[in-house]
Amino acid sequence: MTTAEPEQLLSVEEASERLRKTPAQLRWMIHNGSAPLSAKIGGRRMFRSSDIDAYIEAAFAAAAAERGDTAKGTSWRIR
Numbered sequence: 769m770t771t772a773e774p775e776q777l778l779s780v781e782e783a784s785e786r787l788r789k790t791p792a793q794l795r796w797m798i799h800n801g802s803a804p805l806s807a808k809i810g811g812r813r814m815f816r817s818s819d820i821d822a823y824i825e826a827a828f829a830a831a832a833a834e835r836g837d838t839a840k841g842t843s844w845r846i847r
Contacts (some may be wrong), residue, residue: 776817783815787824 778786778801783804784794798813804823806815 774844777809777814778817778820780815781814783820 771786776815780791780794784791787794789797789802794803804815805819806813808814
């Protein structure tokens, strides 16, 4: 039986780098409920790497839906 690799956990500082935000901006996002899923572990706010990736993908999907793009990840169209 193989053991799954534990998921990488990111601190507020590390997650903010991935999101190109300051730690203060990410803390505000946590406060108002617009941040990626996180949890307090050992008294520290932590994010799973996969949740950060899903948050970024959802933002691109929402932007594509607003524009009417149907292809995943399409940010431009050839006319």
